[in-house]
Amino acid sequence: MFIIDFDDTLFDTQEFKQAMVKSLESVGVSRKLFWQTYIEARMLVDGSLSYSFERHARILEKQGFDYNEILRNFNLINIKNFLFLDAIDFLESLKKMDQDLYLLSLGDEFFQKLKVGQCNIEKYFKKVFFLSKNKELAVKEILDENSDSNIFFINDKIEENLKIKNDFPEIEIILRQSSNIPDEEYKSSGIIYFQNLTEIKKYVTDKLK
Structure with a gap:
């Protein structure tokens, strides 16, 4: 998941x-x-x-x-031109592995729905959460409804990921590196991170074998 x-x-x-x-x-x-x-x-x-x-x-x-x-x-x-070039391949690869996908989108609900909708990716997800504040409540709701033993959380923000890691130790946290966050901050986070979704796909594919 x-x-x-x-x-x-x-x-x-x-x-x-x-x-x-x-x-x-x-x-x-x-x-x-x-x-x-x-x-x-x-x-x-x-x-x-x-x-x-x-x-x-x-x-x-x-x-x-x-x-x-x-x-x-x-x-x-x-x-839709701003969806990362490897995003669709990444999502399709996860679906082919028979994985349930959940999307978290933080911000103004109408604006986030506009972006997600124009990118045409909702079809890949079991559920999409449009959130006004923190992501922890959505993560808790997802975990309460699932018993999957392999759970991955993929996000770019270091502080959010550290909080999720602390609150939900059963989840494997993966950072997708953002261009506006210095590399040194990712290195010092102690969380595994990758430059793109293609690298993450390879990593999780190996983990799920």
Whole structure:
């Protein structure tokens, strides 16, 4: 059984953000202003992080930009192009091994559903969780419903993985390296990590033989 994160694990979130920056260049939004307003757009009043195109467009509207034009440019981005190139092969390989797959997607529910839906990957998963905060409750729910002895959790974020490892020692934790996290942090985490999904596929295939 596999519990798999979406952003920066199956989906190239960092390149997607760069495409968002470029999409607003034609309407006069500078890179500096984009990132300033992006940070504001993803921070909710309760301190949690949850981004959406609509929230970002509203903030830029206060800076004098046209809300509909901003939103239109964002929506021209072809989201499915940012699924990692080896993601489909990875998911199909796991399904061929007769494994149940669960997807965890953290953030604004509508926005995360938009990204996952356009990537057309829901069909590979037994269940998809769209989460506003931590992933631990979803993991607990999955474990309560399953008795599988081989359970893998694949994610890019070191702190999240360390918490899952501590709370659920029966799960094997695997880090999928993200381009925005230094290699040294992965090395010092003490958790096995790989640069891409193809490497992870080989590792788990050998483990499940």
